[in-house]
Structure formats: structure tokens, C-alpha cells
Amino acid sequence: MKFAVHQVNHIGGRKYNQDRVGYSYTNDALLLVLADGMGGHLHGEIAAQIAVNTFMRAFSHLERGRAQEPEVFLRLTMRDGHDEIARYVREQQLGGHPGTTCVAALVQDGQLWFAHAGDSRFYLLRDGAVANVTKDHSVVQQWADWGIITPAEMKTHPDRNKITNCLGGVDDMFYVEVSSGIELRDNDTLLLCSDGFWSPLTDGELGDLCAAPSLQDALIEMVDRALSREGEGADNTTAVIARLGNAEQENRTDMPVCMVLDERSTSI
Secondary structure, three states: OEEEEEEEEEOOOOOOOOEEEEEEEOOOEEEEEEEEEEOHHHOHHHHHHHHHHHHHHHHHOOHHHOOOOHHHHHHHHHHHHHHHHHHHHHHHOOOOOOEEEEEEEEEEOOEEEEEEEOOOEEEEEEOOEEEEEOOOOEHHHHHHHOOOOOHHHHOOOOOOOOEOOOEOOOHHHOOOEEOOOEEOOOOOEEEEEOHHHHOOOOHHHHHHHHHOOOHHHHHHHHHHHHHHHHHHHOOOEEEEEEEEOOOOOEOOOOOOEEEEOOHHHOOO
């Protein structure tokens, strides 16, 4: 499979860095996953790490390096992440409900599937524009759907951080939304990001990533821009981006490759 992947993380102005991100691939499939932990002192970073690790582990155990049923794989793996967080909390007697958003994308057989819980987003960028994007599981998204506020007001509303779905929280608050398969085109760009990344940026700015000569440089510039706009109150700001197509490098491997970003070494 031909693709290029880059990932970046910045703690922003927060005391804790609770974002986690990674990707994994075989000769036949590519998985991207990102989690944004919640709870500060309630160990949201542990919940996020468990979510990412659960996806990495499940992907590495796929028979013949590909998912037989992609939608089922994404749904069950995210449920496993939710259950694993709950198990860890019980065993460690942490108290409270550390939780995390999660978004994952799977590419194989020339198609794309994505799944999410919470307000971390997946974007399909195509021809310089946003061709597809997840819908947030949040209070402000519900209000926008009902016409109470506008989509533009969602980004600045004081309740914008209140989500209605997550892994690791109370059980009846969790569900997984999974897309059907989408046919991919040459030069499609996949972006997974936390709300600290997408919230300060416009769809037009994200669409510019399609034509960037260097995805890595463009991604870092976008993080700098998001942090500058949010100032001292900037949230953890994290993204993983993949460009697919014939112009990219062929990635071949004898075994599954897993690349989880070390958030302790990624300040920019």
C-alpha cells in the first residue's frame, strides 16, 4: 500500500497531556487511531492510552493482516477499549470515571471505514476541501442539530466541551458510530484530530492540507496556528494525517507495524 503518515502532539496550555495517537499497518491495511482523555486528575490519559493500545493490539492480531469485516472490527474493538478501561478502573480502585473520546479509521481494499465516540474527529480531505467529517457526540452538536445555535457558535459556546458519549464513562453513555465503506481516490488525505486541533481551524484551512508539499511541515504549522489562536488556554492539540496514492512511498512489511506517538517528546 502506498501512503505517507505523520502525527503530532502538543500539550498546549494544560497541566496534563491526555491526548494519545498512533497508527499501524500491514501490506494490506492501514489503521489510524486517536484518543482524547478526560478528567485531569481522574487519569483521562490512562483511558486514552488504553483505547489506543486496544486498537493497536487488535490490529496486530488480524488474520492475514486485514479485517474480514471492517465495520465489525471497528465497532468491537472500540467496545473492547471501553470495557478494558472499566476493568482497569475497577482493578486499580481509581474511583470516578476516567474516560476518553476515540476516533479510528481503517483503509483496505481501496476503501475507507471510520468510527468514533465523542468529539475527536475524522476528516476525509479531497480536492482541497472537506469531503466527509464525523459528527460530534456533544451537547453543542445536539443544539446545532435542533437549530438552537449555529454551527459557527458551536466553536465558542461555553458548553462546547460537554460530550454525550465516551469510552470508559458510565456504561449507558457509550456507543460507537461506524461509517459504511467509502471508495478512496488517488491523493485522498485522512485526518484524525482532537478538538484542540480542529476547533480553532476552519474547514478551508484543513482542506489546504491536500496540496501541501510536505504533510509534516503543514501539520506542524496547523498546530502552531491552533495554539496561537487559543492562547494560554489552548487545549492538548493532536493529529495524525495520512495521504494515500500513487505518488507516495510503498510501505511493505513482514509483520504488523505499530507506531504510537510518545507524547513526552513531541512539543513543538
